[in-house]
Amino acid sequence: TPRIFSGVQPTGALTLGNYLGALKRFVEMQDNAGMETIYCIVDLHAITLWQEPESLRQAIRAVAAAYLASGLDPKKSIIFNQSQVSAHAELGWVCSCVVRLGWLNRMTQFKDKAGKHAEAASGGLYMYPALMAADILAYRATHVPVGEDQKQHLELARDIAAKFNNDFNVPDFFPLPEPMIGGPAPRVMSLRDGTKKMSKSDPSDMSRINLTDDADTIAAKIRKAKTDPEPLPETLEGLEGRPEARNLVGIMAALTDRTAEDVLAEFAGQGFGAFKPRLAEAAVAHLSPLTAEMNRLLADPAEIDRVLGDGAERADAIARPIMAEVFDVVGFLRSR
Numbered sequence: 001t002p003r004i005f006s007g008v009q010p011t012g013a014l015t016l017g018n019y020l021g022a023l024k025r026f027v028e029m030q031d032n033a034g035m036e037t038i039y040c041i042v043d044l045h046a047i048t049l050w051q052e053p054e055s056l057r058q059a060i061r062a063v064a065a066a067y068l069a070s071g072l073d074p075k076k077s078i079i080f081n082q083s084q085v086s087a088h089a090e091l092g093w094v095c096s097c098v099v100r101l102g103w104l105n106r107m108t109q110f111k112d113k114a115g116k117h118a119e120a121a122s123g124g125l126y127m128y129p130a131l132m133a134a135d136i137l138a139y140r141a142t143h144v145p146v147g148e149d150q151k152q153h154l155e156l157a158r159d160i161a162a163k164f165n166n167d168f169n170v171p172d173f174f175p176l177p178e179p180m181i182g183g184p185a186p187r188v189m190s191l192r193d194g195t196k197k198m199s200k201s202d203p204s205d206m207s208r209i210n211l212t213d214d215a216d217t218i219a220a221k222i223r224k225a226k227t228d229p230e231p232l233p234e235t236l237e238g239l240e241g242r243p244e245a246r247n248l249v250g251i252m253a254a255l256t257d258r259t260a261e262d263v264l265a266e267f268a269g270q271g272f273g274a275f276k277p278r279l280a281e282a283a284v285a286h287l288s289p290l291t292a293e294m295n296r297l298l299a300d301p302a303e304i305d306r307v308l309g310d311g312a313e314r315a316d317a318i319a320r321p322i323m324a325e326v327f328d329v330v331g332f333l334r335s336r
């Protein structure tokens with residue numbers, strides 16, 4: 001059976017991009033009979049950039065609440081935080097020794113996140129893709145749903161798996177994980193700049209819709225979203241060269257489970273003055289029950305911690321025997 005693995009970083013409130021690009025798809029896969037689904041909150045990844053310890057703890061619970069509120073069910077999926085399963089760190093080290101510096105040097109996300117001060121970036125940020133490969137391989141996961149921004153890291157994970165299999169002469173030891181990019185919104189863009197992805201770490205809060213935003217905030221952010229003065233076109237080609245317009249149409253389509261063509265069929269010829277209030281309505285209708293459920297869950301942190309602890313035990317039960325095989329293959333001596 002296909003085994004799905006994916007994760008989200010607890011680096012702040014989740015955005016509509018994380019929801020449409022990741023969480024909504026996680027739920028669809030969970031509910032697809034015949035797939036085993038493992039969803040992680042990747043706290044080891046989060047500390048590649050500085051996180052205030054207490055905020056990190058809260059952010060882990062908040063991502064867990066977002067998972068559950070979106071419809072992930074701990075009876076159907078394994079839901080846990082990465083640091084509670086030691087296989088991630090252990091295999092992460094092995095993968096760091098398999099990956100080549102030349103491969104890491106090509107990763108565009110490192111360049112984006114390290115910015116102009118790469119010398120001051122953490123070693124972890126640089127090694128991030130090796131840990132991400134380990135996350136997937138520790139379960140021999142076969143499929144990884146991610147947004148488009150993670151495509152390059154997934155290709156690197158495949159390269160690491162192939163090199164491990166080849167170096168140690170264990171063909172098929174790790175399956176090469178398949179990226180699953182696509183879905184209704186593989187790349188939701190910033191509300192302030194249609195050429196940048198919507199990101200929870202963008203300095204401008206107006207650039208994104210957070211899953212914790214209330215209805216008035218969502219409406220205000222959509223009202224102030226950057227657009228152009230042209231009315232909406234009749235066809236998708238008419239959106240070319242209009243990244244902001246394309247983005248808002250895409251968000252509307254994903255929120256209302258329609259194609260972008262269907263959205264244009266309804267709104268062609270109308271300006272953003274008419275479209276934006278309708279988009280805000282759709283966003284609020286979709287997100288406010290989710291936000292309410294998140295808040296309800298967060299009122300009982302002990303219950304969230306229990307769900308994560310239980311998930312970690314089940315994740316560990318899968319990863320532990322795989323790690324024992326890895327240690328043997330690598331040549332580590334284990335005498336206890």
Ligand code: AQP
Nearest residue numbers: 008009011017021022146147186187188198199200201
């Ligand atoms: N704008 C987006 N559109 C579609 N999918 C997105 N994802 C993130 N942003 C968008 C997908 O969400 C999943 C979890 O992402 P992550 O938290 O692990 O890290 P990220 O990709 O770096 O996301 P952010 O929001 O930009 O976080 P920060 O700002 O902390 O780096 C992934 O599947 C991702 O593709």
